[in-house]
Amino acid sequence: MTHMKGERGLHELYAEDPQTADRIVFGRKAHADRRGFLRGAGLAAMGSLIGASIPFHRNMPAGLIPVAFAQMDEGALIAEKDGLVVLSDRPINMETPAHLLDDDVTPAARHFVRNNGLVPDMALAGNPSGWTLTVDGEVDSPMELSLEDLENQFEVVTLRLVVECGGNGRAFYNPGASGNQWTTGAVACAEWTGVRLKDVLEAAGVRSSAVYTAHYGMDTHLSGDPEKDPISRGVPIEKAMEPHNLIAVRMNGEPLPALHGFPCRLVVPGWPGSCSQKWLRRIQVRDVVHDGAKMTGASYRVPAYPVAPGTEVPDSDMVIIESMPVKSLITAPESGAEVSVGSVDVRGHAWSGDTPVAAMEVSVDFGQTWAAAELAPEPNPYAWRRWTASVELPIGGYYEIWAKAIDANGAAQPPTTPGWNPKGYVNNMFHRIALFAT
Numbered sequence: 001m002t003h004m005k006g007e008r009g010l011h012e013l014y015a016e017d018p019q020t021a022d023r024i025v026f027g028r029k030a031h032a033d034r035r036g037f038l039r040g041a042g043l044a045a046m047g048s049l050i051g052a053s054i055p056f057h058r059n060m061p062a063g064l065i066p067v068a069f070a071q072m073d074e075g076a077l078i079a080e081k082d083g084l085v086v087l088s089d090r091p092i093n094m095e096t097p098a099h100l101l102d103d104d105v106t107p108a109a110r111h112f113v114r115n116n117g118l119v120p121d122m123a124l125a126g127n128p129s130g131w132t133l134t135v136d137g138e139v140d141s142p143m144e145l146s147l148e149d150l151e152n153q154f155e156v157v158t159l160r161l162v163v164e165c166g167g168n169g170r171a172f173y174n175p176g177a178s179g180n181q182w183t184t185g186a187v188a189c190a191e192w193t194g195v196r197l198k199d200v201l202e203a204a205g206v207r208s209s210a211v212y213t214a215h216y217g218m219d220t221h222l223s224g225d226p227e228k229d230p231i232s233r234g235v236p237i238e239k240a241m242e243p244h245n246l247i248a249v250r251m252n253g254e255p256l257p258a259l260h261g262f263p264c265r266l267v268v269p270g271w272p273g274s275c276s277q278k279w280l281r282r283i284q285v286r287d288v289v290h291d292g293a294k295m296t297g298a299s300y301r302v303p304a305y306p307v308a309p310g311t312e313v314p315d316s317d318m319v320i321i322e323s324m325p326v327k328s329l330i331t332a333p334e335s336g337a338e339v340s341v342g343s344v345d346v347r348g349h350a351w352s353g354d355t356p357v358a359a360m361e362v363s364v365d366f367g368q369t370w371a372a373a374e375l376a377p378e379p380n381p382y383a384w385r386r387w388t389a390s391v392e393l394p395i396g397g398y399y400e401i402w403a404k405a406i407d408a409n410g411a412a413q414p415p416t417t418p419g420w421n422p423k424g425y426v427n428n429m430f431h432r433i434a435l436f437a438t
């Protein structure tokens, strides 16, 4: 069960301000061409979201919340999670304690959640009817694909892929940065099933003018304004054509959960999680670097050069974060555990961005000496790799286990926060746990 800091469901919203609530409920863009339902039209269209027609909809007072909607608010989704820490509930942001990330394949109930806006109605209702994916822009043949089209026209593949928020580890920077105070738990490795982004783009015929993708989702901006996107990011066309990017329709063998992008999302592994658009409705190929919501300013960007902590960096000197750095977690024992003097088994996962993990080391003496851990083979590129080690704790007392992953270029995790940046991104410092040996 999950700790809730106070949920703000539709009931509360309707009690406070029925008109805004109506706008949020009926004005949500379930699809680009369905923007801004009028109230009357909304009542009829609402039937399709509930999954049945509403014979007496003309009698339904404006501002009255349909009971079926009330049962599918975001608070119910928070409760589906298992042991996660809620960083905010509007939008929903939840991270996973390290010891709950021990599985090779992260269960949906333990996968972190990073939302910039509100979960779209289609996801809350779990009914994908009417959903299509538009592929347009710098392509020879723009396409509009249903879920069936995706699975029938393209090879369906299943991959274990790490999704990590670019802001994971933000809480450790000093001076701190605004935004969700992620510690170590905005990362997971689920098994995603879908079709390759590359195959779909190739079928549309990417033109030589293509520079960048632009991803659009169905979620609602926190303001309720249907003209605003909560987030719309993209990747350079070269990265988009990498064969491990998926247009995913299943997570761990099940339809995508509402919080993770039902009915369809991108998974672009190795780059900040923000590239993996949830509730996907459109992929536009552009002839310029995409300038959608959270592409510009300081969002998902770091200074082009090292700066002293606290420096004010002009936006023009900020560059887009691309490949994520090498990183690891200790998932067992749980930090703070009591163990017996002697040998202790420790384990966890190691992952990285476009440069693969090459080695994993652990230390029990605050980094004075390091021992190699055993690294299991990677199930597929961009999955995290299991590491295991047996360490010796010679006498009773307090120990810390430090873990360090190293990538194929020789880049290693640093002992403290790496290059300070204004928004606190890409912190890949060592993970440390405490052990009490008796």
Ligand SMILES: Nc1nc2c(c(=O)[nH]1)N[C@H]1C(S)=C(S)[C@@H](COP(=O)(O)O)O[C@H]1N2
Pocket: 111, 112, 113, 114, 115, 116, 117, 163, 164, 165, 166, 216, 217, 218, 219, 230, 231, 259, 260, 261, 272, 273, 274, 275, 276, 277, 278, 279, 280
């Ligand atoms: N439509 C949409 N897609 C989105 C987001 C969002 O707010 N809306 N958040 C992004 C960010 S910042 C991250 S880190 C990942 C998180 O994916 P998860 O919630 O499935 O863990 O989704 C990305 N895709």
Ligand SMILES: [Mo]
Pocket: 114, 164, 165, 166, 167, 272, 273, 274
């Ligand atoms: Mo993110």
